[in-house]
Amino acid sequence: MTEPKGRGAAWTEERGTSHEGPPPPAARPARRRLKAARRREESRVPDFEFTSYYGRPVIKEPAWGVPDVPGYLFLGGLAGASSVLAAGAEMSGYGELARVAKVGALGAISLSAVALVHDLGRPERFANMLRVFKPSSPMSVGSWLLTAYGPLAGAAAVSDMTGILPAAGALATAGAGLLGPGVATYTAALLCDTAVPGWHEGHREMPYLFAGSASCAAAGLGLLTVSPAAAGPARTLATVGAPAELVAKRLLLRRLGEIAEPYETGRPGRLLRAAELLTVGGLAGAVLGRRNRAVSALAGASLLAASALTRFGVFEAGLVTARDPKYTIVPQRRRLDRRGMN
Amino acid sequence: MSEPGHSGAAFARGPADADGGLDPAARAGYADHPPRMGFFTDTSVCIGCKACEVACKEWNAVPEDGIELTGMSYDNTVGLGASTWRHVAFIEQPVTAVADATEGVRWLMASDVCKHCTESGCLDVCPTGALFRTEFGTVVVQDDVCNGCGYCVGACPFGVIARREEDGQAHKCTLCYDRLGAGMEPACAKACPTESIQFGPLDELRERAALRVADLRAAGQDQARLYLDDPDDGIGGGGAFFLLLDEPEVYGLPPDPVVTTRDLPSIWKHVGLAAAGLVATGIALGFGRRK
Numbered sequence: 001m002t003e004p005k006g007r008g009a010a011w012t013e014e015r016g017t018s019h020e021g022p023p024p025p026a027a028r029p030a031r032r033r034l035k036a037a038r039r040r041e042e043s044r045v046p047d048f049e050f051t052s053y054y055g056r057p058v059i060k061e062p063a064w065g066v067p068d069v070p071g072y073l074f075l076g077g078l079a080g081a082s083s084v085l086a087a088g089a090e091m092s093g094y095g096e097l098a099r100v101a102k103v104g105a106l107g108a109i110s111l112s113a114v115a116l117v118h119d120l121g122r123p124e125r126f127a128n129m130l131r132v133f134k135p136s137s138p139m140s141v142g143s144w145l146l147t148a149y150g151p152l153a154g155a156a157a158v159s160d161m162t163g164i165l166p167a168a169g170a171l172a173t174a175g176a177g178l179l180g181p182g183v184a185t186y187t188a189a190l191l192c193d194t195a196v197p198g199w200h201e202g203h204r205e206m207p208y209l210f211a212g213s214a215s216c217a218a219a220g221l222g223l224l225t226v227s228p229a230a231a232g233p234a235r236t237l238a239t240v241g242a243p244a245e246l247v248a249k250r251l252l253l254r255r256l257g258e259i260a261e262p263y264e265t266g267r268p269g270r271l272l273r274a275a276e277l278l279t280v281g282g283l284a285g286a287v288l289g290r291r292n293r294a295v296s297a298l299a300g301a302s303l304l305a306a307s308a309l310t311r312f313g314v315f316e317a318g319l320v321t322a323r324d325p326k327y328t329i330v331p332q333r334r335r336l337d338r339r340g341m342n
Numbered sequence: 343m344s345e346p347g348h349s350g351a352a353f354a355r356g357p358a359d360a361d362g363g364l365d366p367a368a369r370a371g372y373a374d375h376p377p378r379m380g381f382f383t384d385t386s387v388c389i390g391c392k393a394c395e396v397a398c399k400e401w402n403a404v405p406e407d408g409i410e411l412t413g414m415s416y417d418n419t420v421g422l423g424a425s426t427w428r429h430v431a432f433i434e435q436p437v438t439a440v441a442d443a444t445e446g447v448r449w450l451m452a453s454d455v456c457k458h459c460t461e462s463g464c465l466d467v468c469p470t471g472a473l474f475r476t477e478f479g480t481v482v483v484q485d486d487v488c489n490g491c492g493y494c495v496g497a498c499p500f501g502v503i504a505r506r507e508e509d510g511q512a513h514k515c516t517l518c519y520d521r522l523g524a525g526m527e528p529a530c531a532k533a534c535p536t537e538s539i540q541f542g543p544l545d546e547l548r549e550r551a552a553l554r555v556a557d558l559r560a561a562g563q564d565q566a567r568l569y570l571d572d573p574d575d576g577i578g579g580g581g582a583f584f585l586l587l588d589e590p591e592v593y594g595l596p597p598d599p600v601v602t603t604r605d606l607p608s609i610w611k612h613v614g615l616a617a618a619g620l621v622a623t624g625i626a627l628g629f630g631r632r633k
Contacts, residue, residue, distance in 0.1 A: 056420065058594060060496065081620065088623075088626070088627025091628030122511060128470040136603055180624075181616075181624075189613045193497065193605075206612075329591045333597050
């Protein structure tokens with residue numbers, strides 16, 4: 001009876017410690033090691049041999065395009081948090097800032113809608129999003145959110161700019177301010193409710209990361225366009241949003257453990273490192289440059305750029321974890337081994 | 343949902359079928375429905391003829407999606423996709439030398455297909471209702487509804503469903519919904535010359551599979567195991583399940599798939615808390631004093 005190589009043999013064979021039988025042909029399913037990306041983590045994440053089908057991915061890479069979808073994540077966050085800022089600024093008497101935030105929200109949400117429709121395989125069927133309402137589909141929830149939020153953001157901006165129907169404008173501002181946080185954060189559910197390991201496993205932290213990043217974007221737009229003296233609430237928003245984002249990102253990476261690798265290496269790693277520097281710099285500039293128009297504006301631009309880079313980084317890091325089978329197989333195999341099955 | 347088939351929520355557990363698993367058709371709103379139908383793919387008798395791939399393409403008019411040599415094995419189809427609804431995997435394994443063994447290699451061949459999950463991620467996340475549950479408990483895309491949003495593609499834990507470049511829409515195995523409606527078996531099962539692909543009521547298939555795996559193990563195939571036959575697994579069991587002769591990942595299958603929507607309550611909870619935090623921040627900003 002021919003004894004197929006059991007897992008024990010296969011697992012150790014690559015290390016050359018107990019090689020028996022004929023040498024493996026070149027074209028056999030890949031056996032590779034998931035290595036700890038960061039040297040300081042090597043003690044925490046031991047090497048793990050695993051098997052795949054010729055190195056092919058197990059899951060499909062999401063069909064979502066770059067820059068459409070990460071751009072949408074950024075713009076939706078900018079819009080949603082800008083509506084929050086607009087409502088807060090209006091209430092506390094910062095009219096100029098409120099106006100900028102309302103116009104920014106309208107512009108961002110309009111652009112984001114274009115990006116969303118453009119990313120559809122059948123753009124002419126975008127209205128099919130409203131055939132059903134499904135809480136099990138974050139995209140369905142998001143479509144309905146946008147349908148309610150978009151007109152409110154539009155009415156708030158138009159009323160402010162033209163002075164028409166101020167009472168309705170105030171109501172729309174409040175309504176957009178209430179729905180904006182949903183628009184800014186549901187996109188975390190959109191990413192995390194997938195089989196993509198680098199997104200799904202971070203679902204407890206991603207919404208806070210996105211809320212913080214959106215706050216930075218809205219604060220950044222305010223600081224960039226309004227004089228420091230008139231941008232008080234934007235500065236406050238930055239001092240809340242930036243630390244929230246930085247802390248959430250740390251927690252996210254800790255949660256992801258070994259599948260955090262793409263968040264810290266390669267192109268997404270570079271994007272996220274740049275984002276972090278710009279966030280810290282932007283926060284410092286916003287606080288320290290409160291009497292200097294140029295410093296304040298630069299800080300605003302930094303925060304805006306940081307938010308965009310964060311979304312692109314998170315999006316692309318997730319794609320890497322979809323492309324390489326190790327991120328799918330190794331955590332599942334560990335889970336099985338812990339349960340003592342197979 | 344008023345019409346059957348569109349209820350997506352995997353986390354809202356509903357009526358159970360005879361062996362304790364969920365009855366997806368009943369959960370989707372079919373009051374009276376035929377037994378749940380499925381595939382049992384017994385890879386131990388697969389000879390790698392690819393008749394299933396061809397029959398599927400022919401019957402379903404699935405377009406050609408690349409005629410190229412991969413150079414990696416006899417598998418030039420590579421994987422399931424928008425225009426590949428059956429895929430035969432080929433694995434050449436070096437075998438440990440045992441005195442009376444014939445030298446060298448054992449062949450594993452396996453015909454992969456959509457699992458028609460009891461808790462189906464693609465169906466759960468579809469925002470248009472294009473993906474729906476049929477009365478047979480299977481999962482099917484409606485071509486005239488899908489707007490190509492691509493959400494299902496990333497939600498499938500097996501990498502089954504994909505978007506086709508030519509029409510921008512998502513496609514996958516329908517378990518030959520049209521043939522089932524006419525009382526016929528799916529084209530792949532019909533064409534399979536070794537009965538590696540078996541079609542029938544899922545509970546009967548599960549019984550048959552349990553006997554088969556016991557026979558194989560008794561005959562010394564101690565690596566033989568069933569995959570996705572268990573209603574308590576991470577997808578509530580597959581409507582299509584498999585007998586494998588090695589670990590799932592050897593065949594390109596995830597070893598312990600869990601449908602993403604099982605975590606939806608947690609996902610929405612954290613989104614809600616984050617959004618509430620933003621609302622609170624806005625209100626706090628509103629009560630700040632203009633200096």
